[in-house]
Amino acid sequence: MKYRSCPVCGNRDVEILHKLEFKLLKGVDLPDNYDIVICNRCYFVYADTSATQAQYDIFYRDHSIYENGVSVSDMDKYRIIFECLRRRFDKSKSVLEIGFANGELLQMLKKDGYKYVYGLDPSKACVDSLIKNGISAFRGSINNNSVNKKFDAIILSHVMEHILDIAAAMNSIKDLLADGGQIYIETPDLEQYKANSVTPFNYFDLEHINHFGVYSLVNLAIQHGFKVLENGSKKWAIGGDKFYPACWVLASFPKIEKSEKCRDLVKVYVKDCLIKTYPEIEKLIKTREEIIVWGTGSFAQRLYMQTRLDKCNISMFVDNDKNKWGKEFGGKIVTAPSDIKSDNKILIASVYGSQDIKNQISKMGLINETIILSEK
Structure with missing residues (x-):
């Protein structure tokens, strides 16, 4: 490990599996190589890249592939997620999707009767498009935004595999989540890579720097104080006999217990101290x-x-x-x-x-x- 400790458990002892190299497009300010490593503690697989989160934020801001429309396979992905969420998220609750891309999932939720749907994305074009479709949107990244609302549910669909500082991202999620709120995280499924591989290192690319399985998504949620409600794996067709594998976790953050008595007592105590x-x-x-x-x-x-x-x-x-x-x-x-x-x-x-x-x-x-x- 040269640059990143394990994004899930924080361990620094890793095994290097392979050094992956890329030929970059001109103007892309990211490293042209990284080591694929596996954590020797929790077996999480990730890219030990020298890139900074600022570099990735600029990359996603300026090179979003979702500004070019939505593919048939992406629509299938959104429909599957939509069917999963509509059975679990109350329509009266507020929902934020972080990294909403072309906004198809949020539009499905809105059409189904969800009144309070919002999006957060670094791409100006994606934000402008969502607003034109009548959905409130904020421009920014998960770790760098000016959102000052709390949400009952937060969706991260195929986002976490792109995040450099996952611990900071989980803390940002908690800052945006209302007491007792839920999160839905979905990523490509490492455990299905081999069975659904199309080309060598098919799922290891410039953008995918974290590789989750169900076990590591569960570990991530638990590590950050969430209660895991459900989890699973799936796949959808992407043409011919090819499928894209994914895993997901639904978790809730415990409601914060408050004591008004304690709050009032400490205020009185501080006041008394000041006049002593x-x-x-x-x-x-x-x-x-x-x-x-x-x-x-x-x-x-x-x-x-x-x-x-x-x-x-x-x-x-x-x-x-x-x-x-x-x-x-x-x-x-x-x-x-x-x-x-x-x-x-x-x-x-x-x-x-x-x-x-x-x-x-x-x-x-x-x-x-x-x-x-x-x-x-």
């Missing part, structure tokens, strides 16, 4: 007497920024933690308690150990007056 003052600190600011601050931990660090401790006349900071000695804090070098030589008052900046520190001061034989901040 320490009269001891205010008094020291007025008297301008020199003080020693004992403690430079998290409480002291918050105290310094959220109160007016920095306005006090601090002569030194000390701490029991040896790891803090010699480090600068509040413009002073933190030292050990044994370095205390003056009889300046000691402000104890500790939440839970203030009494222990006071006892320690006493055992050290120091006569310094101690100040413990009031809790209320």
Whole structure:
């Protein structure tokens, strides 16, 4: 593995199966080769390409094959998906198709009574065409878009095999999915490649960089917190005795549990924290007497920024933690308690150990007056 860890499980230990090379069209800014690799952990097969997602986004934006119309075999593909989805998606729910190409599937859904259908695609021509057909569309990619709606169902039909950063894509899907929403993902089926091969490396091309089977689609959904509802494989005729193989998974994302009580309590807590003052600190600011601050931990660090401790006349900071000695804090070098030589008052900046520190001061034989901040 040179460039990509396993897109499904994140493993970096892979077996190289073959280095595939291409003769590219002029103007295509993608690498002309990649290694076909298989993950040694989950057995997912993918292209270890040096390309970036930005390069692929530009490629799909400028070289969409779907701007040229829809083929008979593609229509068969859409009909099969449509029949699958219409039995599973409620017509009253909102549906987003990511990478909708020529929009045939969305148009089928709309004609069947789905009122809230939307599309997201990087191709301007595809977006414009869908809008002309009366369907709302957004221009952008799965990992780079400005969609600010939530959807009850999201369709990715033959999209995931094109995505470089699948983990980011799954997170983007979750951002677009309403609580309890469903996703339908369909890709070419690796497990049927051999039985339906037409030419050598028929399914390994410039664009298909991820090769799923049912098992890896299920793994992908589970890895990202989805509950798998159904899965399967299929194929459809693409001319003569040739068939195109595909696999799919239908999954739902658990409804997010919310606690209004918790939300309200933390808001009150933060508000109370913001109005908290320490009269001891205010008094020291007025008297301008020199003080020693004992403690430079998290409480002291918050105290310094959220109160007016920095306005006090601090002569030194000390701490029991040896790891803090010699480090600068509040413009002073933190030292050990044994370095205390003056009889300046000691402000104890500790939440839970203030009494222990006071006892320690006493055992050290120091006569310094101690100040413990009031809790209320």
